[in-house]
Amino acid sequence: MRVLYVATDQRVPGRDGGSVHVGSVAAGLAALGHEVHVAASAGDGPFPRDGASWIDLPPPLGARRLRWLRGPRVRALAERIEPDVVIERYYNFGGEGIYAARSVGALAVLEVNAPVIDHPGSRKRRLDRALLVEPMRRWRDWQCRRADLFVTPQADILPPWAPRDRIV
Structure with missing residues (x-):
């Protein structure tokens, strides 16, 4: 399967959890025989030589x-690669992978490792509500509604309306 993995805000290689995670997912998918293309930011050194094709695409x-x-x-990259699936590492201000998947007819997978929902009383929630139209909630809902599948360790970090049959 041809995979485009979008994690443009992650610096690879790097020392934080997100960087290590992106590298591990890419290497794991490549080891399973998939053709993996990763859009990420170049980190402290060259991209890994792990069977994946790495594209430097920082925010x-x-x-x-x-x-x-x-x-x-990212859409132009997807048009060139013609992926079967686009996996986007969720970030509230992301969405470029979901957009690209929809544009090229690929399966859109949203990888969610941190809460999509804002917890009551959080600073982000207060700011979003102060803006009246809740632009951050609306944007993350847009991303989630267009995802064909969710990959997450915990379903309760997704919006309550997210279809449970699309969570793996």
Whole structure:
């Protein structure tokens, strides 16, 4: 299977959990025989030589919150690669992988490792509600509604309306 894994805000190689996770997922999928292409930010050294094809695609100005602006670049990458599946590592300001998957007719998989939902009283939730139209909630809901599948260690970190039969 041809896979495009989108994690543009993760620096690989790196020392934090997200970086290690992205590298491990890419290597694991390649070891299973999949053709894996990873869009990530170049980290402290060369990309791993693990059977995956690595593409340096950092968020604009290195700012994670601008990651969604990479939508056209990720879409062009997907058009060139023609993936069967696009896996996006969820980030509230992401969505470029889901957008690309929809654009090329690939299966859209949202990998969720941290809560999509805002916990009551959180700073992010207060800010979002203060903006009246809740743009952050609406954007993450857009991402989740367009995902064909969710890969997550815990279903309760997804919105309660997320279809349970699409969670693996």
